[in-house]
Amino acid sequence: MSGYVLPEPSPRAAELRSAMEQFVRERVLPAEAAYAEYRRSAGPDDHTVPPVVEELKREAKAAGLWNLFLPAESGLTQLEYAPIAELSGWSLELAPEAINGQAPDTGNMELLHLLGSDEQRRDWLKPLLDGEIRSAFAMTEPDVASSDATNIATRIERDGDEYVITGRKWWTSGAMDPRCAFFIVMGKTDPSAPAHRQQSMVLVPRDTPGVEVVRDHPVFGHHDQHGHAEVTFTGARVPVTNVIGEEGGGFAAAQARLGPGRIHHCMRALGAAERALALLVRRAKDRVAFGAPLAEQGVVQHQIAESRLEIEQARLLCHHTAHVIDTEGNKAARNLVAMAKIAVPRAATSVIDRAIQVHGGAGVSDTTPLAAMYGWHRAMRLFDGPDEVHLRSLAKAELRATPILPA
Structure with missing residues (x-):
């Protein structure tokens, strides 16, 4: 480097x-x-x-x-x-x-x-692309550990020229939005195939008979406008032409989809961290306690400095990852994407948490955006793969790698 x-x-x-x-x-x-x-x-x-x-x-x-x-x-x-x-x-x-x-x-x-x-x-x-509709991605399931995508149990069975979809999904973000026109659903088309060829993705219009949006799940008590829904598919039928890519290609398609998606989440998380730090600094300058502005308290100065340090480190990793995607492709960047997906939300939640602490009661209320920001970015350590899955992947890659220096 x-x-x-x-x-x-x-x-x-x-x-x-x-x-x-x-x-x-x-x-x-x-x-x-x-x-x-x-x-x-x-x-x-x-x-x-x-x-x-x-x-x-x-x-x-x-x-x-x-x-x-x-x-x-x-x-x-x-x-x-x-x-x-x-x-x-x-x-x-x-x-x-x-x-x-x-x-x-x-x-x-x-x-x-x-x-x-x-x-x-x-x-x-x-x-x-025109912004006329919205969509949802139905992958995670409540009955299995979906951090291991091979666990997904939803069945997509071929019946002539149609697929019949049966399963239960949740955390289907965007499904509550009235503009949501379709779901991309991941499920098993061939449970007897090799583990990474069992799954497929199909496009399912929202108004397909057998599709039911059951309820919205809040994130730390907050219901957003788009929703994070539980959705059931009970014998929902779509043409086989609705398969995305090829039958059995669902796992590869998920990796293609999640690579840029994960780094885009990280990019946005940096913005949340910057806003939280700006709010922290303003509060520290404006609020007086024990005869002096909070900004003059050593512990608060320490919090501000640590926050800036974490943001800059996270940004460098995020930008380096984006550059490798640009120049070498998603596959070459996969370990960097995993690192960013771990490090950036950690940094963001740390900075937001410090800002909440300096704001006191205002920080955990809806008088500032901090509580909602914390909830979303804490959840980010779970969606698109929890930290533990990315750490596992990184450890395996490190164990396979040739050491730079002799033991």
């Missing part, structure tokens, strides 16, 4: 990053109050879309801040997209969707872009 220097962004990428910062500061952050008021008035069981979301989407499109996550659409590298995605993490409920860079849709769009048929791209990818 000696002398390692990341490439400079192109002039266009730098302009888009500047435009994104202006958009977030001048339009997104001020819109949070209207978004929150709509959600409070509607109640946690209502998942209709606050009008301000569509307003911001129109403005982002007009500003050229649209579909920047997908290199084929934007012309940006993953490294060039990283600071833009980070800025969207400042307002996780608003900014990512405003630029059509929200999970799980970005992963689903990447998957359809890579593996979708012409018909799938026309009917489902295009309206997603």
